[in-house]
Amino acid sequence: MSHPGASGAPGCPHVSELYASVPRTCLPIVYHPDYNITFMGLEKLHPFDAGKWGKVINFLKEEQFLTDDNIVEAREAAEEDLLIVHTKRYLNRLKWSFVVATITEIPPLLFLPNFLVQRKVLRPLRTQTGGTIMAGKLAVERGWAINVGGGFHHCSSDRGGGFCAYADITLAIKFLFERVEGISRATIIDLDAHQGNGHERDFMEDRRVFIMDMYNRYIYPRDGYAKQAINRKVELDWGTEDSEYLQKVELHSEGALNEIRPDIIIYNAGTDILDGDPLGGLSISPQGIVKRDELVFRAAKRRNIPILMVTSGGYQKKTARIIADSILNLHRQGMIEAESLEGEVSSSLVTGMMRHSGNAASNVV
Template identity: 50%
Template sequence: MSTSSPSNAISGASSSPSSEDVETIRKNRVLSSKLYFDISDTMVPLIYSSSYDIAFFGLEKLHPFDSSKWGRICQFLIKDGILQQSQIVEPLEASNDDLLVVIKSIFRTLCQKLNLLPKRKTYFGNLNSSSNVSKIIEVPPIALLPHWLVRQKVLYPFRKQRGWAINVGGGFHHCCADKGGGFCVYADISLCITFAFMRLDISRVMIIDLDAHQGNGHEMDFGKDRRVYTLDMYNPDIYPFDFKARAYIDQSVKVKSATSTNVYLKKLDKALEVAGICFKPELIVYNAGTDILDGDPLGELKVSPDGVASRDEKVFRFAKEKNIPLVMLTSGGYMKSSAKVIADSLTNLSNKGLIDLATPPLGTFLCVHM
């Protein structure tokens, strides 16, 4: 752990560390992290790494998630002349210290380092088991493979996802601070928000989660944190059926299976109007899953590709009109067509003047990545 020495953090080995001590260590981790860095003015705030695209000897095809869609999104944008390869921002890998920032057992971890409590497996410790990883990403054969291979082919790609502005990957909203699931290994949304609080001096964040599935991970992490407002528009008839997390949603908008484009967009208009009245954020985290598409085998909604573009445009316009910075993550989507739909939506945002992927921005940006 790259923290201050125990003697600086805790006075006296016989006394237990206070919550203030633990919070200081968390803040020191954030401030010393390499995840935020200045972007050259020749770049645009779009984040992608080739390591996002998980290739695991074909085993990745056993899960319905299209783990190669992220690279194809960029390929479409480059082919259409919307983006240049040289303008894409390459993210860094999150270290264990970075990830521990959002782990609820950090207090226990600190005590264990000081031999004040008996050791017990934490969530990260459980990721050292191929069997546990296989359950989280929902690909059972992974359990039979050596962990060094699982770490290289599965865990490493997940640890490089997170971004400011638009990240063509990320949005692992089923993972909370100490539990993964639903193809979500690391709580990247929670990490982003925690870093924003401590590094950017932001005090109010709105999560707009428009993936077809309920974002139970971040809801568990911030359910009792009044600095975070959650608008979750999801299909209640599908995974994860997390009723405990649902109780923490500030604005829960349920869209039943077979909901059409027009009905979906009308519900979104009303939801954004309510959100704008109820909460004044300094940052918006937008989880833009494309599993709302008609034909998606898991989302079970019937939104058209043009409907997805309209949805994204509405959210970006909402943020722009209120002058609120926005982080977009692409999240779920279980059809091969998702990559082209996302690329077309980003092109639409650029054409409407809501983003500019063709012209490098003035100045520099601070970026955070997984």
């Protein structure tokens, strides 16, 4: 269902560049150099490594898993795309630098002209958001997709927070529901150290979306209202370690997928669970993170359910290497390949996916 602010009549989505076709020679891994936030060192005032995404890609290139030719280049989400979920009022508020400073937790942005904030901070976040939406379509077509950025799970339709200015997970799901035949149920498996209160608020009344969220119960955002939307809630204590953590990941991800079989899984794979993370408060080893991702992908592959992974939080310099190692492990384990899902996704999903009429279809397929 479109947000009231979205353009186009019901059943006729607006023309979007984000669902352009992607050559089969590309791996369904989405990235753009514009993901990285660099501006006069201001990005260093937030614990987030704002160049993390480029480092992941460089590691994957070094291992000869990726080249510039087989990466899918993300596109920036346009205002019309964002209006599928966000209110016009919220998007207008982002034109005030103090609002963006609050959301990103970088106070000096308050003193910068908004055109600079738009270009240096919000455009990278819009490009990552576009990447998540693009990766949703790719996951359906190929069986899996990874957006090397995204996972802004604290943002909902009308408010941002926690470095999250756009609700990319909600947007990816609504795009799929609106534009891809046969996609009518989604499961979010959110394993970032923080509660995913943004998508929870957005899907509070939506029975089509099943949410599993596993997080440190004592840290931000502690959003009691949003918790009502969680179908499978796993609250962790400070310092939870590998054995207990991985046991819970396996038990609850398998349980969630047994409870309701979705048409797509959105996996929020935050690395802020890593031992020593200044914000996550958990004690998971690098090997534990790699194993966690493998468990989730294995559960999806066993059931032949397409999976979209986004990278979300992670506040240490070493997280980029761990994300790259995890992707390489998924490849070694046969969880991700260039081929589509066994049995191929039905051609009606891939070729007849757009519910467009007339000329609009030719612009988006």
